[in-house]
Structure formats: C-alpha cells, structure tokens
Amino acid sequence: MAAIDKVRVIVVGDSGVGKSSLTHLMAHNEPIHNPSWTVGCSVEVKLHEYKEGTPQQKTYFIELWDIGGSNNHRNTRSVFYNPVHGIILVHDLTNRKSQENLKYWLAEVLNKEGSNKYKQSYDDFDTEQIAGNSMIPMILIGTKLDLADDGRVNDQNSIFSNIGQELGADKINLDCRDSRSLVPGSNSSIKLCRFFDKVIEMRYHRREFTSPYSVDKRRLYVPSPKVYHSD
Numbered sequence: 001m002a003a004i005d006k007v008r009v010i011v012v013g014d015s016g017v018g019k020s021s022l023t024h025l026m027a028h029n030e031p032i033h034n035p036s037w038t039v040g041c042s043v044e045v046k047l048h049e050y051k052e053g054t055p056q057q058k059t060y061f062i063e064l065w066d067i068g069g070s071n072n073h074r075n076t077r078s079v080f081y082n083p084v085h086g087i088i089l090v091h092d093l094t095n096r097k098s099q100e101n102l103k104y105w106l107a108e109v110l111n112k113e114g115s116n117k118y119k120q121s122y123d124d125f126d127t128e129q130i131a132g133n134s135m136i137p138m139i140l141i142g143t144k145l146d147l148a149d150d151g152r153v154n155d156q157n158s159i160f161s162n163i164g165q166e167l168g169a170d171k172i173n174l175d176c177r178d179s180r181s182l183v184p185g186s187n188s189s190i191k192l193c194r195f196f197d198k199v200i201e202m203r204y205h206r207r208e209f210t211s212p213y214s215v216d217k218r219r220l221y222v223p224s225p226k227v228y229h230s231d
C-alpha cells in the first residue's frame with residue numbers, strides 16, 4: 001500500500017479559547033471532556049478525502065498541531081512552526097481580546113524563521129504583506145458559540161468578516177462541546193473540508209498561483225494593546 005501523504009496544520013490562539021477541544025472534535029468527531037492545559041504542543045491526526053467524489057479524490061493525513069496558548073512558552077513554540085501548510089486561527093466568541101490577538105498569533109507564525117519581517121509592523125499589520133508573502137491557507141474559528149449571546153457574535157462577526165475577507169479566509173463559529181458542530185454536510189463541516197482541500201492543493205498540487213487570496217488593498221490595523229498576549 002502506497003504511503004499516505006500528509007500536511008501539517010497548526011492550531012493557534014490565546015490560552016483557554018478552546019484549541020484542544022476543537023482539535024479533538026475535528027480529529028474524532030466527538031467532544032473532549034475536561035481538556036487539560038496544553039504544555040508546548042499536542043498533535044492529533046485525521047484522514048481527509050481530498051476532492052471527495054471527484055476523479056482526483058485521494059486520502060491524506062492531516063496533522064493537527066495544537067499549540068499551547070500560554071505566554072510561558074512564547075519563545076520556544078516557533079519550533080512547531082516549520083513547516084506549516086495551513087493555519088487555524090482560534091478565538092473565543094465571548095472574549096473579544098482573543099480575537100484581536102489573532103493578528104499577533106499570525107505574525108508569530110509567519111515570523112517563524114525568526115526573520116521578524118512582520119515585527120516592525122505590529123501596529124499596522126499589513127494584509128498585503130501577509131497575503132503577498134504567505135501562500136499558507138488560513139481559516140478563522142470562533143468557539144463557545146453556546147455561551148455567546150447573538151449581539152456579541154454579530155459584533156465579532158462584523159470585525160471578523162473584515163479580517164477574514166482581508167486574509168482571504170473562511171470563518172466558522174461553533175460549540176466545541178457539541179458533537180453535531182461538525183457533522184458531515186453541515187455548513188461548518190463543508191467549510192473545514194474546503195480549507196483542508198486548499199491546504200493539500202497548495203502543498204501538493206500548486207500550479208503557479210500569484211496569491212490564493214483576493215486581498216482587499218486596505219491595511220489591517222492592529223489595535224496596539226500594550227500587552228503582547230493576554231492569557
């Protein structure tokens with residue numbers, strides 16, 4: 001039997017937003033009970049049918065690298081960022097700060113070689129720089145939908161759709177503790193499959209792309225909180 005090709009998708013976001021809960025749900029289609037604090041990184045693997053139902057259908061391993069969100073490991077976690085074939089940006093729908101911090105997480109991942117090419121522009125995080133330099137597919141996932149009231153979700157959605165559009169990324173809002181959140185055929189499950197297909201496409205079937213994202217030319221400004229990441 002031929003070896004199954006794999007891609008590495010990293011899951012980043014502030015501590016406590018639900019990365020491990022989401023990763024477990026994506027890998028096992030069932031919620032995790034009492035996830036413990038992630039120290040460093042934990043990896044789950046799932047099989048994915050690329051372009052399912054078409055002549056190009058093929059099975060791939062998706063490695064889900066769930067990165068601990070604590071600030072204590074900020075200086076060491078870049079070891080997990082090489083290589084990166086896809087990025088899942090996770091925020092908590094009940095915690096607006098966790099959404100604002102996603103741009104720092106993205107900068108951290110894209111600076112993985114330590115080149116810090118985005119460092120100097122934290123204050124005006126430039127979408128063009130990201131999309132132009134990065135051919136890495138991304139998706140934005142908001143968790144704790146069960147706890148968020150509609151007003152708050154709409155509020156975050158409006159800003160989020162802006163960020164999502166500018167990064168050319170889809171977004172999903174869900175409850176990580178509900179096994180139905182990613183049920184096959186659901187809107188969220190279709191978006192996630194589309195994201196995994198895009199990751200595989202870029203890694204193994206890339207023709208010459210200029211950039212996979214139709215980037216809005218506006219610049220994405222990062223509200224410059226004094227704290228780098230709030231735990």
Ligand SMILES: Nc1nc2c(ncn2[C@@H]2O[C@H](COP(=O)(O)OP(=O)(O)OP(=O)(O)O)[C@@H](O)[C@H]2O)c(=O)[nH]1
Pocket residue numbers: 013014015016017018019020021022034035036037038039067068069070143144145146147174175176177
């Ligand atoms: N109600 C609700 N609770 C959630 C949801 N997702 C995660 N949680 C809870 O939020 C807490 C933190 O979840 P984790 O998955 O450990 O968060 P994490 O992002 O992995 O945290 P770190 O490992 O510290 O980076 C746990 O008590 C989860 O049960 C959700 O969608 N709804």
Ligand SMILES: [Mg+2]
Pocket residue numbers: 019020021035036037038066067068069
């Ligand atoms: Mg965790």
